[in-house]
Amino acid sequence: VGALVTLPAGRASNAFGRKPVLYVACCMMAFTFLLWIMAPTLSPEHRWPMVLFAGVSYGVGSGSYLSVDYALAMDCLPKGKSYAEAFGLWGVAGFFGSTVGPMIGGFILASTQIDIVADTLSWDCLRLTKEGHYGYIGYALDMFVLGVVMNSVVIWATSRIQATAAQAQ
Secondary structure (H helix, E strand, O other): OHHHHHHHHHHHHHHHOHHHHHHHHHHHHHHHHHHHHHHHHOOHHHHHHHHHHHHHHHHHHHHHHHHHHHHHHHHOOOOOOOHHHHHHHHHHHHHHHHHHHHHHHHHHHHHOOOHHHHHHHOOHHHOOOOOOOOOHHHHHHHHHHHHHHHHHHHHHHHHOOOOOHHHHO
């Protein structure tokens, strides 16, 4: 799905600007995580269609984002910097999330399994299931923090990007 939307998203970014396309893409991805949080609470016959719909939605958002983020980086390239240097820095920033995200997610999953918290609040959903799976609360918190909150941070950070003097002309 992402591959199908990259060209139309790139054209949309040329017509409407890079930031609006990135905002829509991040909102779609955040919406997807909310759908994934909601899916396990649905009846069994509705769960899988919701997961599939959310996957398609994420593909549209991610494909749109990926087709425009490097263009935005090049639009903001400071005078005197090479494309190689800019792409290198942009790549480091992109991989930072892939590195830190699992650490945050693991911490959230582990911290929601503390028996003292479960005993104090009488929330059995915080405990590991008999099969050794984490409870719904941990997954929901991961999806919310790593999906919804992080996409909101990207929207905020993108709103702070300023065009270079060469790009503004």
